[in-house]
Amino acid sequence: MDQIIIHVDMDAFFASVEIRDNPALRGKPLIIGSLPGERGVVATCSYEARRFGVRSAMNIKEAYRRCPQGVYMHPNMEKYKAVSHRLHEIWNTYASAAETVALDEAYLDVTEKAGNLEGARSIARTIKQRTMAEVGLTCSVGVAYSKTAAKTASEEKKPDGYFEIPTPKDFVDLIIDRDVRSLYTVGEMTAKKLRAAGIRTVRDIRERQDTVVRLLGKQGRWITKLAFGIDERRVTPYRPQDAKSIGREVTFQEDVSSRRLLKDVLVLLAMCVERRARQYGLYGNGVTLKLTYFDMKSITRSRLTSACDCAVTIYREAVRLLDGVENRPVRLIGVSIYNLSGEERRQLTMEDYFSDARPRREAELRELLDALRDRYRLDFAGHSEEIYRTDTLHKTVEYMRRHG
Ligand SMILES: [Mg+2]
Known part of the structure; x- marks a missing residue:
């Protein structure tokens, strides 16, 4: 493996912090964001809320329609930032380069420190253990040869998940028959354009590269590469x-x-x-x-x-x-x-x-x-x-x- 990348992502971060600090919330559909009757959206929700069809970024009115029995809370950003600081501190010790993507998410370049896949596995295990022991929260971890694959891997077994995608072939085998949106840079607008041209799955992208590039230009070339598992981007620390x-x-x-x-x-x-x-x-x-x-x-x-x-x-x-x-x-x-x-x-x-x-x-x-x-x-x-x-x-x- 040319590079070994870990992607760590906390599970339902804001909601999990609130549940950790108030166990009475455990097991309830908890929705962090605006309150019903206010304007705004869902920031994060617990897995129980997801069962009602509530999702991040959903309009709060729609969330309330789907889950009127939910517990609704405003986010406490100061608290989450403090927790986040500690998390990244723990994770970063295992990386030669760490890229903070969000309060609850990071890419870690562990190529040197891990040495090989077995070493990366053990780092991933330690990260999960320490995140639970020291912060009291679960995370999902993906180990892979690229950033895209690592992110895909961390999503794969959520919550409290672990998954690895060691090679481009593993990546392609995993997603080839999935919807185009499983290439996570494909947003809903892009997906619509592709579907309108009859391109629904990653396989379709591979088979109709010309159409994809004609429809989407530069982004199309990027997506096509991803559909073949190619992503050479490095982990770049945020400045x-x-x-x-x-x-x-x-x-x-x-x-x-x-x-x-x-x-x-x-x-x-x-x-x-x-x-x-x-x-x-x-x-x-x-x-x-x-x-x-x-x-x-x-x-x-x-x-x-x-x-x-x-x-x-x-x-x-x-x-x-x-x-x-x-x-x-x-x-x-x-x-x-x-x-x-x-x-x-x-x-x-x-x-x-x-x-x-x-x-x-x-x-x-x-x-x-x-x-x-x-x-x-x-x-x-x-x-x-x-x-x-x-x-x-x-x-x-x-x-x-x-x-x-
Ligand atoms: Mg997350």
Whole structure:
């Protein structure tokens, strides 16, 4: 084996953490995400909930229709992040390179440390044991010759699963008569296009390569390779500066028409973006505003900026973008910075000749927050952490919407 890759994936992660911490939830259909009656989707659900047909990313209304007896909870992201940190710490010790895919999922290159398939098997066993012993949760592990095959393997015996796919031939034998979607890079939209051309299984892709490439272009060539088990991608450790953007968004429980309120929410979103940018020491060289209207139509508007990592600048740019778009009821608002760089590469502006630029921006932010305090009777003094946490940010924004 040219490379030996392990893919680890926690089982129903958010739900499993909540069940671990509250055994009364065990055996119940538990749905983490929005609550029934709210807007939003299912983040994760327990296997009991899956039996009712509930799935991740399903609209919460549909989930409730299928499983009204379910237990519904908001996610506690801070808790999951802490658990995730520990998990990756354990897993990474077995890899020469580790690629974090999600809070609960990683690729590990164990080629050197394992030496051979038997060695990889034993690492996989240890990872499963330690994940249970030290974190109290089950995971599924796949061992394979490629990333795609490793991911396929970890899915194969979920939950608490283990499976290996040592060679391309094993991979092809396993999936050849399965639906095209079993090549996990094939999403529902792509699958539809393929089905429309009569291509339903992986075998069909292999037999009709030309059609696949004609239909899907570059993606088609990639999918065709996968259908033959070819995937030479390496495990590449994630670096924050490789991210394309840093952003934050919120969905309102009821559509918002007030520009005043939208701008006030942008203050908080800009602060979240600033916090994350500074955590990674990154600057954006552009700001994007995203809006989804009441009719689900989304727009994004962007502006190039000089390197910025501060909330006031992000806020000001986002407001300028907001002023340039049609005023229709808004369901979701988000702001992000893009063109990220690790240094403040920028041309000096007049502002820079005055060394008080930073304190001035901080004073301006304080003024913005004072205005929020007066308008909504919200006092952020001593509660600023609440702005940065996903769950409390949503609560704060909802409070503003109701009292605006
Ligand atoms: Mg998972």
